[in-house]
Amino acid sequence: MTTLLEQTVLPDTDGGDVQQLDALLAVLTADHSVIVSAGESSAQLPEELRQILTTVLSNLIQGTAVTVEPHRTLLTTQEAADILGITRPTLVRLLTDNEIPYTTPGRHRRVQLTDVLAYQQRTRTQRAEALAELAAPDPRPTETDGFIATR
Secondary structure, rough: OOOHHHHHHHHOOOOOOHHHHHHHHHHOOOOOOOOOEOOOOOEOHHHHEEEEEEEEHHHHOOOEEOOOOOOOOEEHHHHHHHOOOOOHHHHHHHHHOOOOOOOOOOOOEEEEEHHHHHHHHHHHHHHHHHHHHHHHHOEEEEEOOOOOOOO
């Protein structure tokens, strides 16, 4: 594996690390708690961190690069827009339409990361429901219902 910018990990193109990654993934996905130890110290791995590591390992095994990026919990409008993949003016419109809560501690708006992620999840759920509704068969009767086809 190669690390770029201390945040992006590239998968091993030679395949030498895949066995190690598979073994580690097997440990993390087993049905028991995971204890991490270093020297004399040890601690149980929290479930949230376990899920993140499982996702990272799965992606590296599949040959996908992984970037870990820290986020502050109080974001600028540009940072929030970047997370949502929208423009800053679009985000500002969502804020003024009360779609996402915000504060104005000084001259600039600030948005909580949890509120941005909650909005992102809400919109994903709404899109999935709309898609499922579109894909569902139409329960209304059609003109051909009730007619018997003859040869």
